[in-house]
Amino acid sequence: MSDVLSTSFNTEVGKVYEINVLERSSSGRVLEMEFVTENGTFYETKDRIRTTLKYINASGNQASLLSTLFHIEPVKDSNKEVTGFKVYGGGWGHGVGLSQTGAVGMAEKGATFEEILKHYYQGIDIEDRY
Numbered sequence: 107m108s109d110v111l112s113t114s115f116n117t118e119v120g121k122v123y124e125i126n127v128l129e130r131s132s133s134g135r136v137l138e139m140e141f142v143t144e145n146g147t148f149y150e151t152k153d154r155i156r157t158t159l160k161y162i163n164a165s166g167n168q169a170s171l172l173s174t175l176f177h178i179e180p181v182k183d184s185n186k187e188v189t190g191f192k193v194y195g196g197g198w199g200h201g202v203g204l205s206q207t208g209a210v211g212m213a214e215k216g217a218t219f220e221e222i223l224k225h226y227y228q229g230i231d232i233e234d235r236y
Contacts (some may be wrong), residue, residue, distance in 0.1 A: 107191055110168060111141055111148065114158040120144025125159075125178055125191055134196065135174040161193065171195070203227065 107122045124142035128149075131137050139155050141148040150158045153174060160168040175196035180188045204226040212222050220232055 108143075110160045111143065111158070113168075114150075114160070115141075115148050118145060119148065122191075123188060124180070127178065133175070136176065137174075159193070 107125075108119055111119045111122060119141070121144040122141065123144070124140070126140040126142070127136050127138075128140050129136075129138040136155055138149065138151045139159070141150070155174055156171040159178075160170055163169040171193070172195060177194045177196070179192055179194075181190040181192050183189050204223075209222050209226070212225065213219075217225075223232060224230060
């Protein structure tokens with residue numbers, strides 16, 4: 107985590123003590139984060155969080171988070187020392203309730219745009235406005 111944050115903030119951050127979510131949107135997405143490190147406290151906001159808080163993927167490379175809809179918690183050893191951080195993701199999209207992949211799948215099976223919209227946004231009426 108130290109290497110990831112040092113690269114993101116273009117300075118040596120040293121040991122990372124805490125990563126705190128300071129604010130979330132009404133949909134639960136992270137709006138502001140705080141990184142408490144050996145060499146200072148750093149902050150990031152909104153979508154820039156995804157590229158600041160990179161993770162090591164299965165190939166061993168750094169990759170940006172897919173979304174700001176996540177939870178993060180410290181990983182501690184038997185002495186209660188922080189040894190890393192675990193992130194639980196909650197999606198990969200815009201957070202407006204429609205799965206693009208799901209909508210494509212429905213369309214490929216013959217669903218109309220109205221059927222697709224009413225599937226994702228139940229109780230709506232579709233009307234012409236022009």
